[in-house]
Amino acid sequence: MADRRYSIGYALRPKKQHSFIQDSLLALASSRGIDLVKIDQDRPLSDQGPFDCILHKLYGEDWRRQLKDFCARYPNAVILDAPDAIERLHNRISMLQVVSEFKIESPTESFGIPNQIVIYDKETLFDEQAWATLKFPVIAKPLVADGSAKSHKMALVFNHEGLNKQKPPIVLQEFVNHGGVIFKVYVAGVHVKCVKRKSLPDVSEEKLGSLQGSLSFSQISNLATNEKNDDRYYKRMHLEDTEMPPQSFVTDIARGLRQAMKLNLFNFDVIRDSRVGNRYLIIDINYFPGYAKMPCYETVLTDFFFDIVHSSDKEEKGRPNFSENEDGSEKRGLNVRPVHSCDQEVRKLVSNIPDGEDGALALSPHSGLPQCIENP
Numbered sequence: 283m284a285d286r287r288y289s290i291g292y293a294l295r296p297k298k299q300h301s302f303i304q305d306s307l308l309a310l311a312s313s314r315g316i317d318l319v320k321i322d323q324d325r326p327l328s329d330q331g332p333f334d335c336i337l338h339k340l341y342g343e344d345w346r347r348q349l350k351d352f353c354a355r356y357p358n359a360v361i362l363d364a365p366d367a368i369e370r371l372h373n374r375i376s377m378l379q380v381v382s383e384f385k386i387e388s389p390t391e392s393f394g395i396p397n398q399i400v401i402y403d404k405e406t407l408f409d410e411q412a413w414a415t416l417k418f419p420v421i422a423k424p425l426v427a428d429g430s431a432k433s434h435k436m437a438l439v440f441n442h443e444g445l446n447k448q449k450p451p452i453v454l455q456e457f458v459n460h461g462g463v464i465f466k467v468y469v470a471g472v473h474v475k476c477v478k479r480k481s482l483p484d485v486s487e488e489k490l491g492s493l494q495g496s497l498s499f500s501q502i503s504n505l506a507t508n509e510k511n512d513d514r515y516y517k518r519m520h521l522e523d524t525e526m527p528p529q530s531f532v533t534d535i536a537r538g539l540r541q542a543m544k545l546n547l548f549n550f551d552v553i554r555d556s557r558v559g560n561r562y563l564i565i566d567i568n569y570f571p572g573y574a575k576m577p578c579y580e581t582v583l584t585d586f587f588f589d590i591v592h593s594s595d596k597e598e599k600g601r602p603n604f605s606e607n608e609d610g611s612e613k614r615g616l617n618v619r620p621v622h623s624c625d626q627e628v629r630k631l632v633s634n635i636p637d638g639e640d641g642a643l644a645l646s647p648h649s650g651l652p653q654c655i656e657n658p
């Protein structure tokens with residue numbers, strides 16, 4: 283009997299669809315028995331499918347209702363992810379509260395969040411006592427993180443004068459010097475991948491005295507990145523010398539966050555506190571981020587989809603810990619394999635482009651197709 287095929291419906295905004303649903307992803311998923319099918323947003327969801335799983339990044343009451351109706355009709359379908367779980371990330375306070383909800387054992391590294399307060403109105407903004415516990419510079423971030431352009435508009439505030447311009451409700455978060463490099467950790471179920479990006483430069487005490495008011499910016503780490511965050515990008519952005527945080531440490535944080543939030547698809551931004559060297563601060567968590575910028579995104583996402591549809595076979599659907607071993611430890615997926623040259627693998631699959639000299643390809647344990655291998 284032919285192997286069963288699985289169908290994953292996706293509902294994304296046009297920009298997201300364009301970046302995420304690439305031919306290379308469709309082809310790799312298809313080769314492993316998974317069809318990614320576009321959901322027609324002009325028709326009721328429950329009239330479409332059936333789908334084994336729904337992948338979505340849409341908001342609003344109508345969409346929630348549609349998901350509910352679909353689940354009533356297809357109770358075995360997996361929804362990635364539950365709207366209530368995603369909701370927590372739409373507020374920058376509840377977003378980071380989750381960081382205190384789990385612990386990890388590490389003899390050398392520690393993690394947390396920067397000092398921060400929330401300001402709901404102008405009066406409190408002018409009330410010195412409210413922010414007496416904070417040290418300048420601070421970053422003023424809109425409290426709401428709903429994906430709108432406005433929700434990404436931030437300001438680096440150097441002194442009291444700079445606070446006057448800010449429009450509550452905002453979070454005031456201490457700016458922590460971190461060497462101008464941010465780590466973005468992409469999570470798809472048990473699969474975890476950390477990349478480096480350019481960030482705001484450090485602000486020295488001497489410079490702080492001479493800086494006026496505030497400086498506005500938006501999505502700084504996304505500048506110049508519609509490209510993959512690979513070695514070429516690191517070289518161009520002079521990031522190649524920055525040491526990565528230990529992979530086991532970021533994987534442990536990813537698992538803690540995933541289980542506490544009950545989310546499968548997110549990334550989190552981490553900075554390394556320059557004053558403490560081995561202390562890491564989580565500053566942002568995003569639902570369904572720009573995975574396509576991650577090296578090997580096709581392989582990571584296909585592995586994840588494979589986990590999901592096969593765990594739903596075993597009626598473990600929707601559980602964030604679907605891929606744990608019997609003793610409770612996680613199957614690490616991508617993390618345990620030495621990897622290099624992933625684009626080649628996918629290009630070969632899509633268009634039969636032959637391997638170059640460095641195209642050392644390993645065989646997939648599942649399909650016999652070449653696996654994504656990354657630079658060690």
Ligand SMILES: Nc1ncnc2c1ncn2[C@@H]1O[C@H](COP(=O)(O)OP(=O)(O)OP(=O)(O)O)[C@@H](O)[C@H]1O
Nearest residue numbers: 396421434455456457458481482501503565566568
């Ligand atoms: N506490 C902090 N200390 C130092 N730099 C920070 C801090 N918070 C934010 N930044 C810098 O500001 C940038 C934007 O902040 P943040 O990630 O919170 O915004 P965002 O709009 O939610 O970003 P994204 O595009 O990742 O969703 C970060 O990438 C980092 O460069």
Ligand SMILES: O=P(O)(O)O[C@H]1[C@H](OP(=O)(O)O)[C@@H](OP(=O)(O)O)[C@@H](O)[C@@H](O)[C@@H]1OP(=O)(O)O
Nearest residue numbers: 297298301428429430504549568570571572573
């Ligand atoms: O495309 P979307 O609108 O989902 O934008 C998301 C963007 O992904 P993109 O690169 O695909 O644009 C993400 O970038 P990376 O962290 O991966 O760099 C990050 O900025 C999210 O915060 C954005 O989601 P939002 O907060 O605005 O909902």
Ligand SMILES: [Mg+2]
Nearest residue numbers: 503551566567
């Ligand atoms: Mg961010």
Ligand SMILES: [Mg+2]
Nearest residue numbers: 427566567568
């Ligand atoms: Mg964000």
